[in-house]
Amino acid sequence: MVLELHSPAVPTFTQDDRIFRDENVLQDDYTPKDLPAREDELEAYTNSLQPVVNGASPRNIFVYGETGTGKTVATNRIIDDLNRDQKNFEDVEIKFVKINCKDLTSYQAGVHLVNEFREPSNHINSTGHSRADVNNKLWTHLEEIDATHVLFVLDEIDSLSEDDDLLYQIPRANANAKVEGTKVGLIGISNNFTFRQNLSARVQSSLCEDEIHFAPYDANQLTAILKQRSEKAFSDGVLEEGVVPLTAGLVAQDTGSARNALDILYRAGTIARNENNDVVTENHVRQAMDAVENGLIKDEIRALPTQAQLVIYTVAVLNQSGQNQVTKKEIHRLYKKFCKRTGVNAKSQRTIHNKLSKLQLKGFLNVTEENKGRGGGKRYKYELGVDADLINDALQDTPRLRDLSTNSTISQFS
DNA sequence: TCTCCACAGGAACAAGCGGTAG
DNA sequence: CTACCGCTTGTTCCTGTGGAGA
Known part of the structure; x- marks a missing residue:
């Protein structure tokens, strides 16, 4: 293989890359300007956050849907928008604190949140403190921070599964008089919609004030997404006509995950490139599908x-x-x-x-x-x-x- | 109908790690 | 230094289980 998969597009290489115009567009960390097929969800998000803009107490939001359905991208979009627009509001200052809870316990997530308010040199360790200590540190930071609202964004909260103490404490911080000077809200993102039923009743009622569901994409929606990205990612005329519909169809049957579909399309492109082929064919897509599936399994076994x-x-x-x-x-x-x-x-x-x-x-x-x-x-x-x-x-x-x-x-x- | 096999899986506990606090 | 914290990994003990065969 000549190119590293994740290397940024370097001009000398793009010259003779007949397949890709800009392969970064197909990668995980790329945030597109438009989110096709997610207008309703974005509107629901905006509505739920309107009280914050008006200076009122935030509503806690529970966002759920399978992986690759656009939850994280949509959330990032909303955060960006709100950060941009809040400059126009005189008496509202909103700060977002975002962490990913994957592989964290409720306690460790609490420690991470505390550290979000601290300089790296001043970080606390994830062991050795009592739970109450960690919570108190968090309340102190919230009290001291120079903002009217703090919104916590916790991605992949289903990882916290058994112990949902943090998910109770944060939404209730104001009501329980733990924090008084700052209005605190929580946006919880979950990949797993049965997760909601497993939450204790006290958490359900406080966390799930508003719920936004991201359904898996169907074949048409995936086609729209893949078309949008592939126009930027691939050189003109490289994709055979059936490639995008085939990828969309296969993935819609399987996971309905845009991430999965983009991954397969990207892989198909690299397979074609490695074969010194000028076009990406349906056969490449099928090979990529196998490679992606096998690759995932191998990664899990290695881990x-x-x-x-x-x-x-x-x-x-x-x-x-x-x-x-x-x-x-x-x-x-x-x-x-x-x-x-x-x-x-x-x-x-x-x-x-x-x-x-x-x-x-x-x-x-x-x-x-x-x-x-x-x-x-x-x-x-x-x-x-x-x-x-x-x-x-x-x-x-x-x-x-x-x-x-x-x-x-x-x-x-x- | 009842017994009883061979295991499933829950509960309680222990040890060790890497840390804080006084 | 001692006491304590949360967490992980592993152990032992023990009760529960479903159905073939007595």
Whole structure:
């Protein structure tokens, strides 16, 4: 590959790039000027924020929809607009504090928020404080800040799932007299709409004053988005006629995610470029679709902790040796041998059981229940939910497990 | 109909980490 | 230094479960 995927467009390269005019337009961090097919949602957003503009207490907003449906982009747009327009308002000063809650606990998210008000040299650590401490620090900052309104934007709040204390505290900060000089509001963004039902009743009533739903895009909407972007991203006449409708159709059936569709289109372009092709064809799109799907799975496998990698690898080896459905016991037996060989501490069967259920939740394993009654009782049988080659490929990048995945065969271990 | 297998999965607990506060 | 904090990872113990077969 000649070009780095994420390198900015450098003039010397764009000269002989026959495919792309500006590939950045297809990448994740690009914010378009127009948001096709999201006019209603933007209007709902504007309406919900109108009280703030008028100087009143903000309404708390719950934004939900699957990934790639434009929630974050729309939110950024609204924030930009409001930041721009508030210069015209005399007695209102609005500050936005935005964090992403992915992989954070409620407590850690609180710490992040406190640090948003502090210089890097003065950041507090994410351990060692009591919960009440962290909250009090946050209230103090809010009280002291030079603004009439502070709006917290918490992206991916579904990560906070079990512990929703923060989601209760922030919307109630004014009502509970924790903060009096500044009006506090919360915009919560969630990828998961069942998340709302799991919130405790007290959080539901305060967080979800206004709700904005971003539905997955249909094929027509995706076509509009892809057309808008591809005109800027690709050189004229590079895309075969059916490419955009095909991408839109495939993605609409699958996820309805604009991010996914753009990713596939971008990938199709790079495949064509690597083949020294002048046009992007429907065949490139199909190849890109496979590559994107496989790439995502491999990334997830690489991101697993070593123990979980060992477990899924064990299942892969057993499956490849012809044992399609294996019990926890069988997995644990072989797993222990792999542990010994790689110098990893072997965990108990109960722990492996937990790992197996997590892997099942992530879709890496399929589970069937078997019940032989008196002659064997109830048990689960596991098999791989993904292609075994993907697991081997992914583990090639994990030094500890690389040797295992190249050398081991079932005969050596069973 | 009832028993009983072999496991699932919840609960309680422990250890260790990286930190703050006095 | 000691006490304490939140969090993660793992362990042990124990109750619950569904259906084949006595």
